[in-house]
Amino acid sequence: MDVQIRQLRARLAEINDLRKAAAVLNWDMQTYMPAAGAESRAEQVSTLGKTAHQWFVADEIGQLLEELEARSGDLDYDSLEASLVRVTRREYDRARKLPTALVADLAQATSLGHSLWQQARARSDFARFEPQLEKIVDLALQKAEALGYDENPYDALLDEFEPGMKTAQVAALFEEMRAGLVPLVEAISDRVAAVDGSLFDQGFDRDKQWEFGIEVLTALGFDFDRGRQDIAAHPFTTSFSTNDVRLTTRVYPHQFKTAIFGSIHESGHGMYNQGFDPTLNRTLLSSGASLGVHESQSRLWENIVGRSRGFWIHWLPRLKHYFPIQLDGISVEHFYRAINRVHPSFIRVEADEVTYNLHIFLRFEIENLMIQGQVKIADLPELWNDRMEEYLGIRPADAAQGVLQDVHWSHGLIGYFPTYALGNLLSVQLYNLAVADRPEIPASIKAGEYSPLLDWMRDHIHVHGRKYTPVELIERETGGPIRTGPFLEYIQTKYSEIYDL
Amino acid sequence: MDVQIRQLRARLAEINDLRKAAAVLNWDMQTYMPAAGAESRAEQVSTLGKTAHQWFVADEIGQLLEELEARSGDLDYDSLEASLVRVTRREYDRARKLPTALVADLAQATSLGHSLWQQARARSDFARFEPQLEKIVDLALQKAEALGYDENPYDALLDEFEPGMKTAQVAALFEEMRAGLVPLVEAISDRVAAVDGSLFDQGFDRDKQWEFGIEVLTALGFDFDRGRQDIAAHPFTTSFSTNDVRLTTRVYPHQFKTAIFGSIHESGHGMYNQGFDPTLNRTLLSSGASLGVHESQSRLWENIVGRSRGFWIHWLPRLKHYFPIQLDGISVEHFYRAINRVHPSFIRVEADEVTYNLHIFLRFEIENLMIQGQVKIADLPELWNDRMEEYLGIRPADAAQGVLQDVHWSHGLIGYFPTYALGNLLSVQLYNLAVADRPEIPASIKAGEYSPLLDWMRDHIHVHGRKYTPVELIERETGGPIRTGPFLEYIQTKYSEIYDL
Numbered sequence A, B: 001m002d003v004q005i006r007q008l009r010a011r012l013a014e015i016n017d018l019r020k021a022a023a024v025l026n027w028d029m030q031t032y033m034p035a036a037g038a039e040s041r042a043e044q045v046s047t048l049g050k051t052a053h054q055w056f057v058a059d060e061i062g063q064l065l066e067e068l069e070a071r072s073g074d075l076d077y078d079s080l081e082a083s084l085v086r087v088t089r090r091e092y093d094r095a096r097k098l099p100t101a102l103v104a105d106l107a108q109a110t111s112l113g114h115s116l117w118q119q120a121r122a123r124s125d126f127a128r129f130e131p132q133l134e135k136i137v138d139l140a141l142q143k144a145e146a147l148g149y150d151e152n153p154y155d156a157l158l159d160e161f162e163p164g165m166k167t168a169q170v171a172a173l174f175e176e177m178r179a180g181l182v183p184l185v186e187a188i189s190d191r192v193a194a195v196d197g198s199l200f201d202q203g204f205d206r207d208k209q210w211e212f213g214i215e216v217l218t219a220l221g222f223d224f225d226r227g228r229q230d231i232a233a234h235p236f237t238t239s240f241s242t243n244d245v246r247l248t249t250r251v252y253p254h255q256f257k258t259a260i261f262g263s264i265h266e267s268g269h270g271m272y273n274q275g276f277d278p279t280l281n282r283t284l285l286s287s288g289a290s291l292g293v294h295e296s297q298s299r300l301w302e303n304i305v306g307r308s309r310g311f312w313i314h315w316l317p318r319l320k321h322y323f324p325i326q327l328d329g330i331s332v333e334h335f336y337r338a339i340n341r342v343h344p345s346f347i348r349v350e351a352d353e354v355t356y357n358l359h360i361f362l363r364f365e366i367e368n369l370m371i372q373g374q375v376k377i378a379d380l381p382e383l384w385n386d387r388m389e390e391y392l393g394i395r396p397a398d399a400a401q402g403v404l405q406d407v408h409w410s411h412g413l414i415g416y417f418p419t420y421a422l423g424n425l426l427s428v429q430l431y432n433l434a435v436a437d438r439p440e441i442p443a444s445i446k447a448g449e450y451s452p453l454l455d456w457m458r459d460h461i462h463v464h465g466r467k468y469t470p471v472e473l474i475e476r477e478t479g480g481p482i483r484t485g486p487f488l489e490y491i492q493t494k495y496s497e498i499y500d501l
Helices: A002-031 A035-056 A059-070 A080-096 A100-123 A126-147 A153-161 A167-189 A206-220 A256-274 A291-305 A309-322 A332-339 A353-371 A377-392 A418-437 A441-446 A451-460 A470-478 A485-499 B002-031 B035-056 B059-070 B080-096 B100-123 B126-147 B153-161 B167-189 B206-220 B256-274 B291-305 B309-322 B332-339 B353-371 B377-392 B418-437 B441-446 B451-460 B470-478 B485-498
Strands: A227-231 A237-241 A244-249 B227-231 B237-241 B244-249
Touching: A002 A035, A002 A059, A002 A080, A002 A100, A002 A237, A002 A244, A002 B002, A002 B035, A035 A080, A035 A100, A035 B002, A035 B237, A035 B244, A059 A080, A100 A126, A126 A153, A126 A353, A126 A377, A153 A167, A153 A353, A167 A353, A167 A418, A167 A485, A206 A227, A206 A256, A206 A309, A227 A256, A237 A256, A237 B035, A244 A256, A244 B035, A256 A291, A256 A451, A291 A418, A291 A451, A291 A470, A309 A332, A309 A441, A353 A377, A353 A418, A353 A485, A418 A441, A418 A451, A418 A470, A418 A485, A441 A451, B002 B035, B002 B059, B002 B080, B002 B100, B002 B237, B002 B244, B035 B080, B035 B100, B059 B080, B100 B126, B126 B153, B126 B353, B126 B377, B153 B167, B153 B353, B167 B353, B167 B418, B167 B485, B206 B227, B206 B256, B206 B309, B227 B256, B237 B256, B244 B256, B256 B291, B256 B451, B291 B418, B291 B451, B291 B470, B309 B332, B309 B441, B353 B377, B353 B418, B353 B485, B418 B441, B418 B451, B418 B470, B418 B485, B441 B451
Parallel strands: A227 A244, B227 B244
Antiparallel strands: A237 A244, B237 B244
16 A cells, blocks of 8 residues: 555656646736747646646556555545545546547646736737637637536536536526615615725725735735735636745735735635645645635635724724825724725725625626527627626726736646635635634734644645545534525625615 | 657657746745755655656667667758757767766755755855765766766766866866966956955845846846746756746845846846847757856856946946946946956855856866865865865855855856856857847947847857857858967957956
8 A cells, every 4th residue: 555655646746747837827927928928838837747647647647646555445535545535536637538639739738828818918909819718618628528528518517626616507597696785785785875985996005915915824824935916817726735835916006905905815725725635745635625715815815804803903994004105194994984885886806795705606608608609709708798798787988998908827727717706705704714613813914823723724725635525514613505594694794784774 | 860850859849848837846945945855855856857768779769760760861960850869869878878866966966966066065064065075076976977978077067058068178178267367366466456355345226136037037028928046045047948938047235246247147148148049949959059158148247248348338337227326436437347357255156257267176176076076075165165266266164154155056057167167268259240240239238229139149158058069150250260369369358447457
């Protein structure tokens, strides 16, 4: 057993190295690479992706898994060995279904696609991205067909990001969320005057915003000795090991909320990545359980912590040190309400907690139509704008504010968006559990102390890495499945108070 | 023929992708990576290096080369096809001699070695680097033995950086140089008062130094749309394609000359890398002919252009715009003499043109002793300091100023240093040729116009990439071999005038 485990780990370690190398190349592409480097970079990423795939689907790995499975009956389900075999088997079977040529095509199409998307977004010119997106959607559909599915090709894509989750389940959860959120949005729309957000119409120096963000992230517990933050057009987090985690953010003088809440959000991903058990290193287990679970961590820190009254009781005085003029005479109560102002807006990542999920519902529906071939790619900008008008009552003026705003499709990430809303649900479920275990958490947040909450997440979520499926992990921790109730209760309580409903 | 050329190019393209991926990882390691990431990064670089090596030494490439060689008799020697076969054969035969395990060991030892060297240098603590350096030297010796040599194991190492050059030839050239330089250094030492360098004892704002550097590099012809400059502890240039070339520099408030001349130096490498014929892309030909030829380009721009009177006739007024107080009342003549002040100093990369080569002679001798096992690694700091005292009359106070100053050995680059002095020789030979062809060059430099010189280098040197050996290239251009005469004449003329000898 030991011999095969060692052999399996040795193979997985080298595959991990190639994948992490590709991650470094992607990080560089989105942070520092000159635009002219895109074509060569696409080739490099494609070669790495193709090779990692070839190595992973090798018969040798299948044989090792078979030998290990035959003798793993008496292993503890929770042991590293049993988990390694179980998770590697799941990913192996999935990967074996994907032809190597398709994997290479996807890597190349999306690397180039990212560059074209950047250009298209900068010029708000969807036509520049359209042919490449068409190619990417076609490749995604080929991928779904290769992976197989019972009812819906979208199931096959969703499963990559949220193992075990089905399109129909997502649709049902989203229906419950919608039923709770739409009346709330309507009630708030009659009370818009209750919150004054005009303090953010002022300019805030970029360097000072950056410094304040670093100070906050350090206090939260993101370890800058094992990571860093850089600037990227579309913020993301990636990691090359638990000791090298890269956050990115963007900072605009006239959009104060963008940098700080974006940075806190990414640091939630980053702290998760820094918290995997180091013994899982260089295996498939050294990553998040799923994107939904990942997002539960980022949204926890961004919203439940970062947009709470207690958080700003501690941080507003410090922020006034950076911006004494802009924040002169602003009370915590005023600031708290301003950062939580609910108003329909075009850009998902800047949406408030209440309307955020409506952005996700829209993308989930459009992706389903794309994958089922029920909408032409050329018609996407129009469809997007129509749905925005239907859900949020506003219509984007151009494609940059609409269909081009998100990086995901350029990377071939279709089936990814729903995980953001699932993360919102989970963030509240997990936070409630942490507080039940450690009732001092709300008071500690007020005091600028985050280790009670972070430690709980480390012990209950982070340390496990990818050992458990999201369903297993949620069941282990909550005793049940993912639910909409806690999230809806959290959001209704918070916003009823703010808007005096 | 076409089929095999296509097959060979396809294989080389993927190998190139892995090597370039490793280059991105190395660039990141030296610019942005948190120190804690070093161990994982070493593993990643090792896996990429090992894999690229395995792919390159595959029998398939040997077979393709044989088939192509059998039918290449009627090909033009200068054609891409003939050159590709010729150069790939040379590198293939060399690589086949290296066991894969040794290549992996070297990659891992040097990736970790770089990190240990950084720590040792920061603390001026040679002991922290010593065991790893011992390992690296041992691996270099194993490499020399695997490659084979007639007389001297050092020949085998030197050949990687300067194909065709022998240790004995280097020693003879260095002897000629020494014979010319030592009397010059002595004559200058009697005339130190002739040059006042005290203007550089002032502080110069880092951001302004950076901006000025970018302005100069842009004017020289480094294309920032196809490259960038970042900060690194030990500046270097790397490229991921002709469209993505990365310079690095370091900027200190109290060492004005470090940033500007370092940046110009690296831009010389960078312009060479941007100038390879694009049709050579993703082959072994898309790189410099040798390190000596590479260094001829960097030293050309740094010294012959950047430390010339004509250069500062154009740039001093502009520099005064950035530093009006520090440069108040400073004439071009004063500035020109100050930047060319000759004085023995500890750090090679900051040495003046006259003493620079003495630093190289010292390293060449020490490397020979190391490789022949005639010095213990533990004794290197002492040996280094003794030789410094002998050559330059000064003794480093600590290892950071002495044996730890250069990054090269941590990367396993033994046999590399001589190429710096060879580059100095070549830079003058090539510049003289360019001026003979285009007599307007000196005047154009005075006017801040560099395209006559850059275009000549593009057409005569850059475009060829690695198609020709250094010997072939120098023979093609100069009609003879590398020579010390032009360099010694240049340096004697320039410094006799400055020091009124």
